[in-house]
Amino acid sequence: MPTNKRKVMLPHTMGQQGMALIQARDDIETIIYPAGIAQADLLPRLADITGIALSGTPFRQAEMDASLIMQVVARIGVGYDAVEVPALTARRVPLMTAGIANSTSVAEQAFHLMIALAKKNKPMDAIVRGDTWHQRHGMQPMELAGKTILIVGFGRIGTRTARRCAAFDMTVLIHDPYINEQQIRSAGYQPVADLNAALPQADIVCIHCPKNPETVGLFNAGRLGLMKKGAFIVNTARGGIIDEPALHAALTTGHLAGAGLDVFEEEPTPPDNPLLTLDSVISSPHMAGVTVEAVAAMAVATSLNILSVLDGSPNRENTINPEVYI
CATH class of the missing domain: 3.40.50.720 (NAD(P)-binding Rossmann-like Domain)
Structure with missing residues (x-):
């Protein structure tokens, strides 16, 4: 009918x-x-x-x-x-x-990954489960207070992540070439126009920019190499913004201390992805915004x-x- x-x-x-x-x-x-x-x-x-x-x-x-x-x-x-x-x-x-x-959910997951990396949740849990308590002093966690975070992308999610970091007494740097610097200052954060110059200052880099031709491979071997030794990187935006082989190299050489990844270049990421073999990587299956x-x-x-x-x-x-x- x-x-x-x-x-x-x-x-x-x-x-x-x-x-x-x-x-x-x-x-x-x-x-x-x-x-x-x-x-x-x-x-x-x-x-x-x-x-x-x-x-x-x-x-x-x-x-x-x-x-x-x-x-x-x-x-x-x-x-x-x-x-x-x-x-x-x-x-x-x-x-x-x-x-x-889903902005709040993604910001919370990004912040959760920061805390999990800083507090070494993954290896600490393994120590308890493996009854190897004698190892616990060899991997001391750190505080977020007093640390510097560089947030790349100051949109609906990045602004919410920034508020959570500021509440934990972190110094918040913002890189977003499409946001007026005065707007960032008015929100209480420090704008940085030159991403490369800002990377060596950051203890944590958190990615909240969209994936487009400008940002694919944004964090390549060169930029990962500019990051502070022992820093963390967190990505809840899109896979492909970080060059995965370059990230693996930066982690295995010890230049970076850890990565929190909710997204991967290929999804589902293959189980033999070398990043998944590293204890310094905490991952989730693109679920940051799916609460x-x-x-x-x-x-x-x-x-x-x-x-x-x-x-x-x-x-x-x-x-x-x-x-x-x-």
Whole structure:
């Protein structure tokens, strides 16, 4: 029987709170699809879709070409490196993200990784479990108070990480070429324009910048070599911003003391990734922004983003390509 309902695709992993918002609409037909759907299976289903929410599913030119009446593409999160924005923009289709929905969760994970590295949680736990208490004085932990952290990226997550570090009496340096230095000073932190010059000052480097052509390989062998000997590096942004072989070399030579990684260049990262053999590496499976609270908030934000476009009042604050509205 013919229907005039608009069709919206949602991944099966989307939080129920967000799904319910769209499913409650009588004028919208909700189509649930597997989050790991293959491109060959996705493309034929896009022809009559007006809106889609993406978890980790890529959406590029081929997907856009198959979407004959698409009005909005929304990421359940804030990263969008798997979306070909120009392809959407050419068709005047907005790409929307979840705004600050998971910012607190990611900042907390970044700070957790700092503490875990500084307090040597991984080897300390191994000492207790292995009944080797006599080794405990050979790996003394350190305080965060008085240490200097360099935060790369002062956006929604970086600002929250900075507040947590300042509360622990750390000196906070900020590198973000797209943020006015006075804005950083007004927040109580020290702006640094020259990343290379700032690296030797930092006891911890924390990455919160987006992944794009400017930042891929940003932390290569040269920059890792500029870091203070014994420093830590934490990445909860995107894999590929740190050159993994270069990081492995910096850790195995003892130049860097440790790394906290929630993201990897290839995900899932292969079990034989050399970084995983190092006790100085603490890892998590790209889950920094996937807490109970964040999943609910991102799902709601994503649904509201989609509905805002379909209802003719797009949320411009969460739109990556606002030029489509001109």
